[in-house]
Amino acid sequence: QVQLVQSGAEVKKPGASVKVSCKASGYPFTAYYIHWVRQVPGQGLEWMGWINPNSGGTEYAEKFQGSVTMTGDTSISTVYMDLSRLRSDDTAIYYCARGPNWGGFDIWGQGTVVTVSS
Amino acid sequence: EIVLTQSPGTLSLSPGDRVTLSCRASQSVGSRFLTWYQQKPGQAPRLLIYSTTNRATGIPDRFSGSGSGTDFTLTISRLEPEDFAVYYCQQYGGSPPYTFGQGTKLEIK
Numbered sequence: 001q002v003q004l005v006q007s008g009a010e011v012k013k014p015g016a017s018v019k020v021s022c023k024a025s026g027y028p029f030t031a032y033y034i035h036w037v038r039q040v041p042g043q044g045l046e047w048m049g050w051i052n053p054n055s056g057g058t059e060y061a062e063k064f065q066g067s068v069t070m071t072g073d074t075s076i077s078t079v080y081m082d083l084s085r086l087r088s089d090d091t092a093i094y095y096c097a098r099g100p101n102w103g104g105f106d107i108w109g110q111g112t113v114v115t116v117s118s
Numbered sequence: 119e120i121v122l123t124q125s126p127g128t129l130s131l132s133p134g135d136r137v138t139l140s141c142r143a144s145q146s147v148g149s150r151f152l153t154w155y156q157q158k159p160g161q162a163p164r165l166l167i168y169s170t171t172n173r174a175t176g177i178p179d180r181f182s183g184s185g186s187g188t189d190f191t192l193t194i195s196r197l198e199p200e201d202f203a204v205y206y207c208q209q210y211g212g213s214p215p216y217t218f219g220q221g222t223k224l225e226i227k
Binding site: 108 | 150151155168169172175206208210216217219
């Protein structure tokens with residue numbers, strides 16, 4: 001069964017960092033890019049960036065450059081999204097999603113709720 | 119950055135209705151790179167349509183996509199109760215960011 005399973009909910013203080021994991025199974029891990037998308041409660045979807053698990057290459061949305069780092073560990077088929085210098089408006093659900101080259105994000109993780117509060 | 123504008127914001131419809139959702143881009147989007155997602159409360163988005171017209175695996179044929187350039191549509195030929203949800207378009211190609219529209223909510227009348 002092809003799936004992405006994310007780590008659990010996090011509560012962080014402003015200024016801290018959070019690291020969310022996304023474990024892939026059921027398909028060749030290095031064959032597909034993984035994207036990260038966030039959704040502020042009650043709002044729409046915002047693309048954050050992608051990682052190529054094969055090469056480790058990344059590309060981030062300009063908004064997140066300098067605050068997000070995406071990494072991967074091929075030995076455990078897992079990618080990570082590290083978001084630093086958290087602010088209250090980073091409170092959101094963070095999703096990882098598989099991005100095949102034929103278009104669209106076809107498999108999504110279940111989402112990780114990150115709450116930033118003092 | 120390509121801005122996608124979806125209309126209308128909310129639609130109140132009944133099961134059995136036919137509905138067409140609009141997604142307009144601020145600049146031309148290659149047909150290969152326009153996708154549609156469905157999201158229900160408390161769930162992750164689900165891929166419905168990729169490359170403008172192609173249904174994803176397991177998507178019923180009452181869902182169809184069309185369009186080109188800057189104007190794209192998602193049509194649901196006959197609404198089922200499980201279709202009431204939020205629908206997002208996304209452009210996924212060329213230079214990032216891979217932006218989403220703001221969504222159209224289908225609610226039961």
